Amino acid sequence: MELTIQQQLEKLEHKPTTSRSKTETFQLAQELLKKMTLAEKIGQMFQLAPPEANVEGLKWEHREENSSAKLICEGKVGSILSVTDSETIFKLQKLAVEQSRLGIPLFFAADMIHGCRTGFPINLAMACSFDPDLIERSCRQIAYEVAHTGLNLTFSPMVDLVRDPRWGRVMESNGEDPYLNSQLAAAYVRGYQQGDYSSAYSVAACCKHFVAYGAAEGGREYNTVDMSERELRQHYLSGYKACADAGVASFMTSFNIYDGVPATANKFILRDILRNEWQYDGFVISDYTSSYEMIDHRTARDAREVALQSIVAGLDHEMVSMTYLEHLEELVISGEVEESLIDEAVIHMLQFKYQIGLFDDPYKHLYADREQYMRLPETLNLAKEAALKSVVMLKNDNQTLPLAKQKQKIALIGPLADSNQVVGAWGSLARNEECVSLLSGMKSLIGGENILHTAGCDILGNNRDGFAQAIAVAKSADIIILAVGEDQSMSGEAKSRAYLNIPGVQNELAQALKALNKPLIVIVFSGRPLELGWYAENSDAILQAWFLGNESGSALASILFGDSNPSGKLAMSFPYTVGQIPVYYNQYNTGRPSPNGEYSEYRSCYIDVPNYPLYPFGYGLSYSKFEYMDLVIDKKVLAAAQQLTVSVKICNTSEISGEEVVQLYIKCKNFSVARPNRELKRFKRVMIPTNCSKIIEFTIDKSDLAYYNAEMKSTPENRDYIIYVGSDSNADLSAEFSYLS
Numbered sequence: 054m055e056l057t058i059q060q061q062l063e064k065l066e067h068k069p070t071t072s073r074s075k076t077e078t079f080q081l082a083q084e085l086l087k088k089m090t091l092a093e094k095i096g097q098m099f100q101l102a103p104p105e106a107n108v109e110g111l112k113w114e115h116r117e118e119n120s121s122a123k124l125i126c127e128g129k130v131g132s133i134l135s136v137t138d139s140e141t142i143f144k145l146q147k148l149a150v151e152q153s154r155l156g157i158p159l160f161f162a163a164d165m166i167h168g169c170r171t172g173f174p175i176n177l178a179m180a181c182s183f184d185p186d187l188i189e190r191s192c193r194q195i196a197y198e199v200a201h202t203g204l205n206l207t208f209s210p211m212v213d214l215v216r217d218p219r220w221g222r223v224m225e226s227n228g229e230d231p232y233l234n235s236q237l238a239a240a241y242v243r244g245y246q247q248g249d250y251s252s253a254y255s256v257a258a259c260c261k262h263f264v265a266y267g268a269a270e271g272g273r274e275y276n277t278v279d280m281s282e283r284e285l286r287q288h289y290l291s292g293y294k295a296c297a298d299a300g301v302a303s304f305m306t307s308f309n310i311y312d313g314v315p316a317t318a319n320k321f322i323l324r325d326i327l328r329n330e331w332q333y334d335g336f337v338i339s340d341y342t343s344s345y346e347m348i349d350h351r352t353a354r355d356a357r358e359v360a361l362q363s364i365v366a367g368l369d370h371e372m373v374s375m376t377y378l379e380h381l382e383e384l385v386i387s388g389e390v391e392e393s394l395i396d397e398a399v400i401h402m403l404q405f406k407y408q409i410g411l412f413d414d415p416y417k418h419l420y421a422d423r424e425q426y427m428r429l430p431e432t433l434n435l436a437k438e439a440a441l442k443s444v445v446m447l448k449n450d451n452q453t454l455p456l457a458k459q460k461q462k463i464a465l466i467g468p469l470a471d472s473n474q475v476v477g478a479w480g481s482l483a484r485n486e487e488c489v490s491l492l493s494g495m496k497s498l499i500g501g502e503n504i505l506h507t508a509g510c511d512i513l514g515n516n517r518d519g520f521a522q523a524i525a526v527a528k529s530a531d532i533i534i535l536a537v538g539e540d541q542s543m544s545g546e547a548k549s550r551a552y553l554n555i556p557g558v559q560n561e562l563a564q565a566l567k568a569l570n571k572p573l574i575v576i577v578f579s580g581r582p583l584e585l586g587w588y589a590e591n592s593d594a595i596l597q598a599w600f601l602g603n604e605s606g607s608a609l610a611s612i613l614f615g616d617s618n619p620s621g622k623l624a625m626s627f628p629y630t631v632g633q634i635p636v637y638y639n640q641y642n643t644g645r646p647s648p649n650g651e652y653s654e655y656r657s658c659y660i661d662v663p664n665y666p667l668y669p670f671g672y673g674l675s676y677s678k679f680e681y682m683d684l685v686i687d688k689k690v691l692a693a694a695q696q697l698t699v700s701v702k703i704c705n706t707s708e709i710s711g712e713e714v715v716q717l718y719i720k721c722k723n724f725s726v727a728r729p730n731r732e733l734k735r736f737k738r739v740m741i742p743t744n745c746s747k748i749i750e751f752t753i754d755k756s757d758l759a760y761y762n763a764e765m766k767s768t769p770e771n772r773d774y775i776i777y778v779g780s781d782s783n784a785d786l787s788a789e790f791s792y793l794s
């Protein structure tokens with residue numbers, strides 16, 4: 054009698070996988086290539102989303118028409134998208150290995166972006182930790198879960214630089230700064246791949262979306278990107294380059310055009326920059342149907358031309374759309390495409406499969422009971438540490454926070470007060486029902502007697518029926534905690550917003566509560582910076598809680614009651630209003646800068662809102678009080694071969710120990726092309742015990758001063774520089790030096 058899939062999984066014996074060098078995988082791939090027909094080669098260039106795939110969004114018509122089993126058996130599939138249950142992975146892999154002529158295993162890829170079974174905070178939140186080590190450790194744990202799910206590759210990290218919070222995908226990003234982005238990008242790759250994705254605990258990563266997808270005009274999803282090569286090179290490429298340098302296994306092209314040409318068929322991006330300048334030797338995959346969409350970009354007349362343009366530009370693997378499968382063979386036969394281009398792509402794909410160890414064990418990490426590897430105590434602890442470091446305290450007047458655990462009655466109000474819908478978009482296998490809500494986090498910490506809870510209203514809609522109850526509850530309490538924000542489904546892919554207000558009647562509820570004249574603490578849940586002007590003026594304290602994943606409520610409660618000290622810093626500026634966008638810290642000065650960023654006639658400014666944001670990049674408060682002093686640089690003139698050492702003393706003058714993110718910015722006084730007013734160059738997270746001080750040292754060199762000059766060459770030029778050190782991008786402690794090569 055044939056065994057069920059479950060029984061076969063139980064009987065699986067895992068074979069050891071071998072770590073192989075690039076040279077070895079290249080030779081192995083070449084040997085295999087010799088045995089392949091043209092059609093089999095092209096099959097390796099296709100990623101199928103079978104009907105079992107958990108994909109959202111545009112449905113691809115071919116999915117149902119072509120039986121996935123048939124395609125796999127014919128050797129026409131190279132990898133599988135978004136199948137995450139072990140039984141289906143096993144079933145499909147078995148077909149490939151046992152039924153296709155050459156038995157080449159498939160690889161399995163999915164979006165495990167901020168966690169797998171354990172939900173970590175959304176990426177923008179984790180970026181606020183300014184903690185590459187935390188990101189790396191988190192990704193190691195995430196990789197462990199991803200690998201034990203039977204997946205080989207995660208479509209992460211997303212390193213698109215973002216300056217427009219209307220774009221729903223800012224929640225996946227590392228924020229607005231090129232340096233922070235590149236530091237965190239490399240940490241993601243190190244954590245996932247651990248230097249060897251053949252190992253039992255690691256997983257291959259994919260750097261996306263190449264290129265500049267974060268600059269979609271107006272923050273509108275899938276929209277046009279138009280930027281100068283200078284802007285691209287100077288600010289937007291750093292995250293992708295950091296991934297390439299860290300050895301990321303793959304790159305994903307973006308949906309947008311760059312310089313008029315869709316990224317998926319953009320030779321300048323894929324060949325000139327990625328392959329030639331960066332010497333990248335992993336594989337390049339398109340985004341979901343981004344190749345076929347060239348027909349709608351109207352840069353290709355039909356699917357045949359899409360295939361032609363994409364292979365010439367250097368696209369190795371096509372996600373979901375089937376232009377390669379349907380047209381490449383004929384394009385080779387007609388002589389329009391050299392077979393060597395196909396060989397080049399297939400070598401990349403086969404090398405990857407050898408590197409993962411799929412030829413050693415195609416059923417790598419498939420388990421009958423995988424749940425035993427998920428949500429391990431150490432993973433949940435790390436998710437909590439990540440949540441704690443992601444929270445940004447935006448306001449805390451008169452030390453409203455932390456709260457005492459006893460004595461006062463707390464009214465906990467708002468649609469997000471007892472919501473466990475806090476996994477955030479791209480939650481992969483994490484479950485909302487396993488997330489700790491704010492109310493349950495608070496109850497486990499201080500008990501329930503002093504907490505009075507009511508929602509007051511929904512996140513969306515205009516139902517005010519709960520207001521009276523909320524006001525009654527608030528009246529009988531000493532303080533009000535109001536949990537407001539976006540629904541988690543309002544950010545992520547295809548979730549652009551034109552307004553950045555807290556939706557529904559939540560602001561009205563806040564105003565009604567404010568009228569009671571009680572201390573008002575606001576907790577904002579969102580996947581993007583929102584307009585918080587009213588709250589900044591009218592509340593006593595604000596915590597930006599993002600979507601923190603499994604440990605959301607426990608982390609927030611710990612901060613509210615002082616068991617933990619907030620230490621997150623904004624990775625993205627919070628605008629006063631949507632009309633200021635783009636508003637980011639590293640803007641250019643212009644020829645008519647406005648004094649203090651305020652209104653001044655015939656200066657670059659608005660008549661109705663300042664130039665600066667409500668809360669700037671790098672900003673975030675602590676229960677501790679940190680004072681910066683004694684900024685010292687070790688030389689006034691820096692030579693080409695030298696390093697400049699910068700030291701600063703930070704005193705914690707409070708009775709609370711805390712972590713501070715010390716930030717170093719430079720300003721180049723003048724340069725051959727315009728440079729931003731400030732550029733982040735270093736940061737360090739340090740613990741400073743109560744009533745202690747620490748001296749922090751940074752070193753920088755000429756590479757930190759370099760900028761793309763008029764000839765598009767990155768160079769430091771002999772110029773005067775100012776260093777600023779402090780706790781956010783407005784840091785004012787400064788020192789000056791010159792660079793002389």
Ligand code: NOJ
Pocket residue numbers: 135164208261340341546
């Ligand atoms: C589309 C998204 O843009 C991309 O980020 C994701 O990896 C793919 N779909 C696959 O799910």
